[in-house]
Amino acid sequence: MDVNNHTEINNLEYNTEREQLIIPEYGRHLQKMIDQAVAIEDKEERNKVAKAIIAVMGNLQPHLRDVPDFQHKLWDQLFIISDFKLDVEAPYPILTKEKLEERPEPLEYPQNFPKYRYYGNNIKRMIDVAISWEEGDLKTALTFTIANHMKKCYLNWNKDVVDDSAIFKHLLELSDGKIDLRDSEEDLSSPSDLMRGKKKNYRTNNSGKKNFRSGGNNRGKKRY
Numbered sequence: 001m002d003v004n005n006h007t008e009i010n011n012l013e014y015n016t017e018r019e020q021l022i023i024p025e026y027g028r029h030l031q032k033m034i035d036q037a038v039a040i041e042d043k044e045e046r047n048k049v050a051k052a053i054i055a056v057m058g059n060l061q062p063h064l065r066d067v068p069d070f071q072h073k074l075w076d077q078l079f080i081i082s083d084f085k086l087d088v089e090a091p092y093p094i095l096t097k098e099k100l101e102e103r104p105e106p107l108e109y110p111q112n113f114p115k116y117r118y119y120g121n122n123i124k125r126m127i128d129v130a131i132s133w134e135e136g137d138l139k140t141a142l143t144f145t146i147a148n149h150m151k152k153c154y155l156n157w158n159k160d161v162v163d164d165s166a167i168f169k170h171l172l173e174l175s176d177g178k179i180d181l182r183d184s185e186e187d188l189s190s191p192s193d194l195m196r197g198k199k200k201n202y203r204t205n206n207s208g209k210k211n212f213r214s215g216g217n218n219r220g221k222k223r224y
Helices: 005-009 024-039 045-059 070-081 112-120 123-132 137-158 164-174 191-196
Strands: 200-206 210-214
Touching: 024 045, 024 070, 045 070, 045 210, 112 137, 112 164, 123 164, 137 164, 137 191
Parallel strands: none
Antiparallel strands: 200 210
């Protein structure tokens, strides 16, 4: 065997013997470039090399060019790969190891009334919209639509019969007392209609006004 070839074989590096890459996607050559930048004594030269490395990193990930704060992300990754040892000037706040390891603040549950989670998170927004409308037929129709939606959500969760008065009570609470249907002469849709997703029809009452009313029910009260 040639002596030179024998020497080259002995100098081969195996991946298991190499230093573990911090962000493997960039490869070992970029890791070595950053390690060399850390070792540069002249700060001005380090800054120049750091900017050149950022340009290389950007070329390696062209799919991120449209991502907001793309450059900021690259600078953060530069400091991470250097194990936070690179002392250079950056156009963004410099990421520190302590900052990276900070635990995020726990998120608050978005529902204002967690005991009524089965109504969903959007119901409060719908109620707030109804409160903001002027009094009239449109607002009435909207409030009963919301109440019917609440009744359907309750039935989906509970799979049992629910009295309209219970839905009206919950609506009163969720609206901070601003929507009160407890004394209304109108009924909500029947559970069978709600669970079948039966379409409501517009029907005209004696006064000529249109009401939402479920088909197939001839009770004395109007049914929304």
